[in-house]
Amino acid sequence: MKIISRINSLILLCLLAFQPLLAQTDFNSNWKFLLGDDSLASQPKYNDTKWRQLTLPHDWSIEHNFSATVPATTQGGALPAGIGWYRKTFLLPASNADKEVRIEFDGIYRDSEVWINGHYLGRRPNGYISFAYELSPYIRFGEKNVIAVRVDNSRQPNSRWYSGSGIYRNVRLVLSNKAAFDRNGIFVTADYKNAATTTMPTGVIQVRAGLHNHTGAAVTCQLQTKIYDAAGKLVADTISRNITLPDKGQATQATMMLIPNVKAWSVDDPHCYQVVSLLMKGLQILDSVVTVTGIRSCRFNSEKGFFLNEQPLKIKGVCMHHDLGALGAAVNMRAMERQLEILKAMGCNAIRTAHNPPAPELLDLCDKMGFLVMVEAFDMWKKKKNKFDYYSDFDAWHKEDLEDMVLRDRNHPSVFMWSIGNEIREQFDSTGITLAKELVAIVKAKDSTRPVTCALSEWNPAKNFIYQSHALDVIGLNYHHEVYEDFRKYYPGEIFLGSENMSAFATRGHYGLPSDSAYFWPAKSPQKIVENGNPDYTVSAYDQVSAYWGSTHETTWKIIRKHDYLSGLFVWSGFDFLGEPIPYPWPARSSYYGIIDLAGFPKDVYYMYQSEWTSKPVLHLFPHWNWQPGQLVDVWVYYNNADEVELFLNGTSLGVKHKGPDDLHLLWRVPFTAGTLKAVSRKNGQQVLVKEISTAGAPAAITLQADHQTIKADGRDLSYVTLRITDDKGHPVPDAANQIQFSIEGPGIIAGTDNGYQADTISLKSPSRQCWKGMALAIIQGTGKTGTIRLKASSTGIRPAIISIRAEK
Template structure:
């Protein structure tokens, strides 16, 4: 094993180009893992500890744990319903709050001697500690951010070195939602020159006038010289060099480590970054010694674009008005839990983009670095958020928040500031409790402190905090709270109806609906002054684990897409609002309406379906979601009625047909602009189940150990139509160099494990997720369901 590991690491290092004297080696493979229960204490010594499994990162150790139902007393006591909803179980996904220990060994290479060696962690959820050969070398008290440990003088050469990582999910009230647990992002080794190197997140890249590129580089330099040479290459999206410069910078020996501003670089006819054309350049910065040898080289991507906020127009991108049409969700990824797979993040971004979204608000913490990279690539505008509430309990719990935020701000801003997708910094969420904080000024002092440090590292973007409710002043009920007045952009959760009044009192203010409820979808969009507001983000657009309304629901169920990423009918109302292309969609209104109170807002939504298998003689109500002028409803080819779209904000894009007499066959809606047919949609009565259908989201995938394949599983009739009332169980098996990492059916009340090999269908479908291994092969997925023939697909 030592020989294999040494050869593997040596091969990785030798693969790095010699020109860049910096080696980056992934440590995502071959971790051993041991789980501890909630009541067990972590050991002080790790000698002799037995590890029950070997895993690869990213890894969420909570997602495979069994669901924990409330006690019969909790479930049966109606008077305790509110307490049950807020309990640790419902808020944090009905999972035990466990602890975990990870172990991995490395054998340092001889080439690392006299080098600077770092262990870099993308994040440890929720809090974590790192040990090397029994010595504590680092920790995190806020798992949403990464950190590094300098092990230069701690490695022992010519023998295995043991890395131990402990992770704890902390107490019931250390989060208001499911966080997951463990090494849920990547780990790597970074090797650089010991004395002359770039520091952590060293580049700060901004653009001016849509053509000038400004670069600031943070590096350590120890030579006894008067000037230091730095080279800059700008590469376009194809990798072609469009600018190549070398600069001799004045060097002061006493600085040693310093941030250097490089002369501005002007690009000739650059391509701009925007949501429809997310064009990316790469800045490659090289540090030379006095002889002209390369000491270190780093690179980062950037976009040439301008952003602007103002009370008259809200937000402009490259000088053009842009309305944020967005989603606000937690960082977790459905059946995968918190494990930050790039492919799963990409799938969600593509889904949102296809429904007209152009914006994501990171709620309520920084996401993984891959998320921002993908938003850059797909043209998604990001409101980057650091915290939930400014309280110890929501920031990890081991260190008081007032002692923590200084380091968090620096890591967060320096990590994310080069992403063109990031347009606004949010320093916190739902800060209505701030009247009781130490300064007794509604958090204004805290906000000013955080904002000042943030602008020290990035002055190109404004800041905000999300308020809910945005609260009135203590002296009068006519004006917002001091914190709402102090922010550079006014972000209110749900309280968009305050925008007109507050803008009259404070005409310089800029308004953004940082959370909007699905239950008021439509009105909370069209009732805003769209020409002058920044836009909105719909809360929980994709269902997620945690923040449950009570057992058996395992999480949030009021989204527009279910937890297996299937669009609910309400998603097409969103599409009608967010997309300019003509569209129309039929939704059947089922009996009942959910009542779900959330922060003083009823977020409950009607139960909608696309099921046209009904009881003979029944009558149904239909919602037609459309952005066209009028529609005609037909049943089996016969016209029922024709109706026009309403301009009333509460009814716009939602045309209702009540008491439609059900008949088997086809219900169809035809949409018109003027007298021209521009869109159609229909539902059909299906026959009995004929077979299972497996639909992969891509035919080929990378054998890189982390790529995913999402396979949609459907039960269909003899005409290939999905049968929405079929909920039979399906069992899966996989052969080849891949393994199953998640199953989901979209039903937030389902008791099947996300980490199991079987799941019952919900509304005729489910999702199975496969993770690639590192050897190329053909992979076969087989699905077996009672009463149907087994079906399989082969994937390369």
């Protein structure tokens, strides 16, 4: 369930007419923070006047310098962790004394403990789970109250990727009447019946509401349910008969509603409805919840793959860790939206939240933007992967953590399946049978409408004990593309999903010649590092290098696209992420797996996927055209919606080529001559697209381009500014490595800088950044005030640039 603060104006007017009494407060501002430990900080009279004041969400690790000496080393992004404290003082009026109060945390990494007015509320070790505490018995209405939170991320390593540290997701304070809906107590199931089975497309919506009564006396109430479409039109309305809630009692009420001529939710048209649940006592509204839902049907077939609204759909997905590049783990809606926009333009239609529950805002965006989501629970069960990871908390916490995940996320139309784990080590012995059955049962008890999988790294069914539990609805295989065409032989009657694939490496803008030699890097060895790598810690951006357990991008995709029974895949990974910098050791500090680099700049293989996953015309020509005279250069072209491509060098044709049935790119081997390389794609003899790359001269100027020229003056919205170095003719300089100094004026700050280079160890908060392959990024965040923000970028010996961004209410 997601209680949303911005609801349709029609619904808002309806609710205000009855003066609803539930209040949800953004609780992110005016926190105090101390990096370090102090056992007295939980006490309300503790003096925190010298602590730093900040606004949540907050990740303290990303604020520091990368270092080879921190305990996390490359397993955690080479950024420090430790222990931190947060405190907030707040006042609730005496007029609210008849209300119940709770605080909701969307995620704290990790091992958090919380106090209210010195009273200990509890501990939550899992850093990715949303949870809440009841504050009512300890609140002093009309007086100051103090929340204190201790966060312990000191035991390292506890993660195979960058986790971040602190209260890195949103916090809310919720006031409600004592007779109200349970937290996460609304469960909306919506099924789509298309015109093939009914006279018109129909939506069947069932709303199950969990209720409680703490008033001290029995309460007779009614449950009213209203459903609005995306335009705010009321499409269904029903009210229950009297419901009697005994004191200290709970109840569940179910309502079934039909929506005629329904508009289905899909990845291409993610139409959402709003379900308004009103708990009423006469004309008084005791509680109100708005739930966003989408009406759609999802199913798998072992022979034909995946169907959305009874239409076949190949799952074209990517795996995503939770960090937001230079912002670290601190949740920001615009940063997540930008990532999804870039993926959507590539043709991606699905996200796997590797390997943990995401921020709820990510699912809100996926509902709105049209992404299917596999929500994953755990990276390990009882058997550890890191010295201090979740394994030691699994026995005590896995049931509550898994239930909270499902209860929070089960209403999202984007969520189409659950994963109970990733490459779990119990798959290799019989303990996997018992645990898999238990975890699937926990999920199904809270949501029986979605299939459950587990990402399996052991492909052989005879050796895989999680598979042998027969608890999984879908067989999720990580890698092992070599057995995919024989999947039905090994897993007769089972459903296939590539839950994690590729692990191909690339550094944007670096090209290793010749390009037609694919190889594993590192070789299969316990060290898992490359022995004969490049001295600058780069990997070729031609699709020619992968980890020994994976494949190049083209190798696996060619198999997946060929067979209907292969329902789809999730590429490892969508974006580069902090931590896990295989194949290199320090000073590499972020991954090489991404289709898109850490700064959000697409690598060349992005356009291979775009040419395969979208219907819009694509023509991508690479590499750059700055080489040594006479050097043989492999020129690649990705294209679609055309029959042929002709390549020209300085006006002279180098020939026409066509893709064969199994080709995903074209290749010319061209002796370098300075000038202009041009590709022309044609269909039925008619030109479709033209792309040119010219030899660049020396760096002469800076250009700046903002993805948003106007941002909201809310203190959270962002503008991503891309910097390019050009020569005196405006051509991008592909090897420019200028040191850039960013400065800012007006109501904005530089929230981070980056260049996408995996071995840049300068802090991602630094206003000074060296270009990588002629590019850099500055992230501008408003301060909450209106006005014009001016960002200047300068570098010795070349023309600077200034760009203006408006911050508006």
